[in-house]
Amino acid sequence: MTTTDRTDQLRAAGEAGEARPPARASRPTRAGAAALARPPAAVGWAYAMVIAATLAAIASNVFEIAHQVETGVAGASTTGDLVLTIAFCALFGFFAEMLRAGRQWGRVMLTVFTALGLLFTGLGLAGLGGRPLVGPLQASLAVASLVPSVAGLVLLYVPSVNRWMAEGRDRDRMISQRLRKAVLTAHVAISVGWLGLVTGMFAMSVAGATTSSAEQQAAMYRTMSMLDEIFLGMTSMFALITGIVVGAGTKWGLLQRKWVAVKFFTTMGVMLLGFAVIHQLILRANELVDEQAPVRGGELDTVGWSMSGASALALLSLVFMTAVSTYKPWGPTRRGRRNPAAARTSAR
Numbered sequence: 001m002t003t004t005d006r007t008d009q010l011r012a013a014g015e016a017g018e019a020r021p022p023a024r025a026s027r028p029t030r031a032g033a034a035a036l037a038r039p040p041a042a043v044g045w046a047y048a049m050v051i052a053a054t055l056a057a058i059a060s061n062v063f064e065i066a067h068q069v070e071t072g073v074a075g076a077s078t079t080g081d082l083v084l085t086i087a088f089c090a091l092f093g094f095f096a097e098m099l100r101a102g103r104q105w106g107r108v109m110l111t112v113f114t115a116l117g118l119l120f121t122g123l124g125l126a127g128l129g130g131r132p133l134v135g136p137l138q139a140s141l142a143v144a145s146l147v148p149s150v151a152g153l154v155l156l157y158v159p160s161v162n163r164w165m166a167e168g169r170d171r172d173r174m175i176s177q178r179l180r181k182a183v184l185t186a187h188v189a190i191s192v193g194w195l196g197l198v199t200g201m202f203a204m205s206v207a208g209a210t211t212s213s214a215e216q217q218a219a220m221y222r223t224m225s226m227l228d229e230i231f232l233g234m235t236s237m238f239a240l241i242t243g244i245v246v247g248a249g250t251k252w253g254l255l256q257r258k259w260v261a262v263k264f265f266t267t268m269g270v271m272l273l274g275f276a277v278i279h280q281l282i283l284r285a286n287e288l289v290d291e292q293a294p295v296r297g298g299e300l301d302t303v304g305w306s307m308s309g310a311s312a313l314a315l316l317s318l319v320f321m322t323a324v325s326t327y328k329p330w331g332p333t334r335r336g337r338r339n340p341a342a343a344r345t346s347a348r
Contacts, residue, residue, distance in 0.1 A: 035288045039164055043164065044100075046152045046155035051255070054145075061084075104165055108244060159250075193231075
């Protein structure tokens with residue numbers, strides 16, 4: 001081979017190398033990454049089911065508020081119901097949008113509140129807790145919200161959605177630092193308010209159970225009823241919401257550290273205690289007061305001490321959660337140990 005031939009071959013190889021795109025260019029572009037991150041069809045169906053269930057639940061709540069206005073029993077609790085309805089409408093829409101954006105904490109929030117909605121609707125249909133459903137229309141709306149809720153909850157965890165969630169990086173699922181500080185501040189403030197309310201409820205229940213004055217007992221139980229209807233449910237619900245956002249939307253995770261998981265399930269337990277036990281006891285105590293039942297030695301005595309015991313349990317649970325938040329004990333859960341980022345965070 002002559003020198004001229006070698007030169008021609010080298011020149012041809014150089015031109016071919018220039019025409020070949022560099023290895024870095026083979027990576028997907030931003031548009032390609034967006035196409036790869038496109039949510040599966042199950043996410044769209046779950047989104048639609050959640051929205052449908054939310055609209056049915058909101059219609060049921062609006063019907064209850066309208067019934068209270070028509071029957072002349074509307075009061076401060078009706079205002080609280082209206083505020084909660086508006087807040088839940090906005091929150092569910094926000095969480096659904098976070099689900100479509102691939103945020104894991106958005107899916108967690110939808111899961112928790114869909115499950116709570118199923119539980120409370122079931123209790124209302126069975127007449128076991130909370131406010132009873134008014135008439136067949138509200139009962140039909142409650143049932144209509146159950147079906148898409150169950151379907152949406154199942155669709156949130158089908159394999160295609162799980163794979164799509166796993167493709168995203170952990171930092172892409174977390175809330176921003178500014179939002180984290182705002183939500184954490186709200187969580188602390190609301191939790192302190194919740195603790196104060198439960199402390200006051202416990203003090204009033206003990207006062208009502210130990211007094212011999214019918215007037216003082218009636219004042220205690222009516223004040224407890226007002227606090228329960230206006231503030232207690234709203235405070236506990238927003239403490240749960242902000243706590244889940246702080247847990248699922250930050251490095252701590254919701255079920256990756258034992259102390260966070262314990263706080264989450266304890267919060268749910270205290271809420272159920274208030275909804276299914278304390279609320280019912282307050283209603284019964286006020287019914288007996290209106291019937292002018294004897295202060296001591298009858299059913300009113302039993303109801304008063306039962307209410308004191310339930311309030312004491314709720315108060316101790318909230319103090320326990322405060323201590324857990326301060327000391328952050330026990331390390332990662334089994335799920336957290338499988339996540340290297342969670343293990344590093346708990347080791348700090």
